[in-house]
Amino acid sequence: MTNDDASREHPDLGTLVDYLHRELPPGSDAALLAHLESCRPCAVVYEEQARIGEALRMQARAGERELPQGVVASIWSAVEREGSVQESWWERLTAAFRPVVAVPLLVALAIAFFYFGVPAMHGGTAVARTVDAGYLLDDHAALSSTVPFSESAAVPASLEQDHPGGNQQWVADAGAAGGAATH
Amino acid sequence: MQAPSHVSYVGEMQTMRIGDQHGEVAIYRVEHRAPDMTRKWYLAPEALYGDSTISRGSVSFAVDVKRNRVVVSENGALDDPDVLAGNFDLLVKNYRAVFGPNETFDGHPVRVITLINKYTGETAMRVHVDAQNDLVLERERFASNGSVVEETRFEHIRYSNDIPPAVFAMPAKMDVVQGDARTKPSSDVNAIANTAGFAARTPPYLPEGFVPVAGYVVEINGVRTIHLLYSDGIRTVSLFEDKGPNSVDLQRYHPTAAAVGPDAAQSAEQGSTRLLVWTAAGVHYSLVGDLTQPELEKIADSLGE
Numbered sequence: 211m212t213n214d215d216a217s218r219e220h221p222d223l224g225t226l227v228d229y230l231h232r233e234l235p236p237g238s239d240a241a242l243l244a245h246l247e248s249c250r251p252c253a254v255v256y257e258e259q260a261r262i263g264e265a266l267r268m269q270a271r272a273g274e275r276e277l278p279q280g281v282v283a284s285i286w287s288a289v290e291r292e293g294s295v296q297e298s299w300w301e302r303l304t305a306a307f308r309p310v311v312a313v314p315l316l317v318a319l320a321i322a323f324f325y326f327g328v329p330a331m332h333g334g335t336a337v338a339r340t341v342d343a344g345y346l347l348d349d350h351a352a353l354s355s356t357v358p359f360s361e362s363a364a365v366p367a368s369l370e371q372d373h374p375g376g377n378q379q380w381v382a383d384a385g386a387a388g389g390a391a392t393h
Numbered sequence: 394m395q396a397p398s399h400v401s402y403v404g405e406m407q408t409m410r411i412g413d414q415h416g417e418v419a420i421y422r423v424e425h426r427a428p429d430m431t432r433k434w435y436l437a438p439e440a441l442y443g444d445s446t447i448s449r450g451s452v453s454f455a456v457d458v459k460r461n462r463v464v465v466s467e468n469g470a471l472d473d474p475d476v477l478a479g480n481f482d483l484l485v486k487n488y489r490a491v492f493g494p495n496e497t498f499d500g501h502p503v504r505v506i507t508l509i510n511k512y513t514g515e516t517a518m519r520v521h522v523d524a525q526n527d528l529v530l531e532r533e534r535f536a537s538n539g540s541v542v543e544e545t546r547f548e549h550i551r552y553s554n555d556i557p558p559a560v561f562a563m564p565a566k567m568d569v570v571q572g573d574a575r576t577k578p579s580s581d582v583n584a585i586a587n588t589a590g591f592a593a594r595t596p597p598y599l600p601e602g603f604v605p606v607a608g609y610v611v612e613i614n615g616v617r618t619i620h621l622l623y624s625d626g627i628r629t630v631s632l633f634e635d636k637g638p639n640s641v642d643l644q645r646y647h648p649t650a651a652a653v654g655p656d657a658a659q660s661a662e663q664g665s666t667r668l669l670v671w672t673a674a675g676v677h678y679s680l681v682g683d684l685t686q687p688e689l690e691k692i693a694d695s696l697g698e
Contacts, residue, residue, distance in 0.1 A: 236569040248558055339614045340642040347663055350631040350681040352468045352575055353607060353622045357480050357629055359520060359532055365419055368455045368464040368572050369444050375464065375572040379612045
């Protein structure tokens with residue numbers, strides 16, 4: 211099915227749910243968005259699914275229960291009993307090389323190696339890159355579009371160069387106290 | 394020119410932007426279906442022939458036939474009516490409107506409005522507005538010496554309420570790629586500067602009538618950058634600041650050497666928009682706007698004070 215076909219045909223419920231959970235491939239996602247904008251009946255079904263999903267989430271949150279106190283206490287008692295058994299040094303050494311211990315340990319060592327060995331990974335010195343000035347021009351034009359009689363950039367930068375953009379992330383509500391999560 | 398929310402039309406537009414050294418021209422066929430669907434189909438320059446942009450409100454789709462892709466972008470600034478209204482108040486505050494003799498264009502009666510800078514007395518802009526539906530049919534912007542720096546005009550236009558939605562549909566069999574998704578800007582420029590994560594500065598000097606309008610905090614290649622916009626209602630200038638390792642590549646715009654105080658700088662232009670890029674005390678600055686080179690340099694110099 212081409213994007214053109216998809217934008218005309220009414221989606222089934224499964225496809226709508228996939229769309230709601232952002233699980234469709236980009237082309238199908240965009241085609242379905244176009245369809246919902248022009249097909250009121252399908253938009254109504256979509257909105258209903260969104261409401262159902264939200265109601266289920268609220269129900270799940272309301273239904274969460276803590277473990278009974280007696281269960282928690284018995285677990286801690288078992289843990290304390292395990293810790294009080296004296297192990298020989300040999301038993302401790304062989305325990306450390308059991309796969310259930312050795313594998314996570316090796317993974318942790320590998321992560322630490324890459325994290326501290328690659329500066330960009332721990333937010334230290336970011337890798338130097340060039341930013342095409344076209345993106346600054348695009349950003350300027352986008353913000354200036356709110357000025358009366360403005361003309362947006364004659365041509366979007368994405369039509370003039372190979373890189374489509376998308377390497378910038380705008381921080382939402384940056385004017386609010388303390389900033390906010392990355393957009 | 395911002396498409397109106399109440400008029401649908403089909404036409405051909407030409408836009409011309411002239412800098413000191415270079416100019417750029419684009420010609421495109423435009424279809425606008427009120428309130429907010431617009432398609433531009435490029436006829437010139439040759440490199441863009443066949444490409445198009447489709448916008449629906451704040452979301453736009455750049456259809457690139459050569460690369461067989463559609464780049465989807467979003468501009469949250471267009472969703473903020475307060476910013477739009479505030480900037481119109483700024484225009485009225487800084488410019489005096491003078492009505493010229495009525496004219497006709499393509500058979501349509503037109504009102505001519507000249508906007509004169511209240512501080513300098515210079516003509517900044519002239520617009521030709523359709524007298525019946527307020528659509529801007531032609532817009533000219535002028536430099537301080539009276540030369541035209543920008544002109545956008547319809548070559549011909551036809552009003553129609555029968556533009557089918559299919560005109561604005563996405564083309565089939567093209568890769569869809571995510572471009573930039575800009576959030577709504579903030580109008581609290583000081584708060585933006587304070588969230589930069591470094592000692593960001595706001596310019597002590599600005600041309601008369603200019604005020605901070607809006608801004609963002611944006612991460613470019615993982616480097617936190619602030620983007621502040623200043624305007625007097627017609628002219629605009631953006632200031633970008635960051636303290637990371639990114640450098641700005643101006644090669645496509647034929648940069649020339651410049652200086653900001655003791656610091657080396659580069660300047661370039663795209664049409665009538667100028668760029669000035671430099672580094673001082675470990676902070677990278679970029680000024681982008683439709684001001685003259687001396688005005689940009691004066692703003693840049695004030696940042697070093």
